[in-house]
Amino acid sequence: MDAGIYNSVLVTGSNRGIGLELVRQLAESAIPPSQIFAGCRDPDGPRGKALKDLAQKHLNLITVVPLDTTDPASIKEASRVVGSKLGDGGLSLLINNAALNIHANLQEAGMKEMVDVYITNVVGPMLISKEFLPYMQRSSALPGSWAAKSGSKAAIINVSSMLSSIEKCPETFIKAPMYPYRTSKAALNMLTRCMAEELKTDGILVTALHPGWVKTEMGGPQAVLTPIESVSGMLRVISSLTSKDSGTLLNWEGNGIPW
Ligand SMILES: NC(=O)c1ccc[n+]([C@@H]2O[C@H](COP(=O)([O-])OP(=O)(O)OC[C@H]3O[C@@H](n4cnc5c(N)ncnc54)[C@H](OP(=O)(O)O)[C@@H]3O)[C@@H](O)[C@H]2O)c1
16 A cells, blocks of 8 residues: 555544554655654543653654544644644545444434434544645645545545445444444534545545554454554545545445445
């Protein structure tokens, strides 16, 4: 994977699971981006250790950015930190990866479960995309900053899920009722579709990506893919996106998933 097509990348929720592996593979690719911003809500806590160790190995490449994706003040401060590091440069790739899953069927899902998951999985990505948009627009305006073949110069990836698919629900429901998570990811898909329309004129692609069922804290040990397998597929898909993929839901192998 040629990560060098991204001048600069921000990954949210990058201290563990898929987010941590995204940062690792981006940093260790043959042609890495010039800057990787690794968002993490508690970098100094025990859950931040693996990311801090990785950043230590790539001192001039990875910047760990304190970022709670549900806290507007934290988003603003993260944007200030990233902006000061970018200087005149832009942000070419934003991966909205951070998410929450509360396992709750119809009987178990109450207002708190629905609202907490919605805020993390939908409101957070929207606020972050808005806050970092000026840097992405700047990236889009820079000559040659995104793969020429994509016809775009910046991209927002919203990490979604197969469980968001309304059409696939009859096949997937029984194993994973998960009302808060499914409905939030369906809403994230609509956010993706809306932003894809709005940002077309800026040359910014917006795509929802399903990573597969992955062995992480969220995916559990029964999952079929390792984070390494999932993320190498995701990055391959991201690096080959073109404008026809904007506003779609793809899986880690690049195949479309129906809404
Ligand atoms: N694993 C799967 O099988 C699977 C399948 C489909 C889709 N996905 C999607 O893939 C993405 C990554 O999932 P994963 O499996 O890596 O999940 P995970 O292991 O549970 O990791 C979730 C990450 O999100 C972070 N996060 C949650 N709330 C946050 C907040 N308010 N602010 C900042 N960070 C926050 C967590 O940070 P803390 O450590 O601070 O909690 C953690 O880094 C998610 O969007 C998920 O919905 C996963």
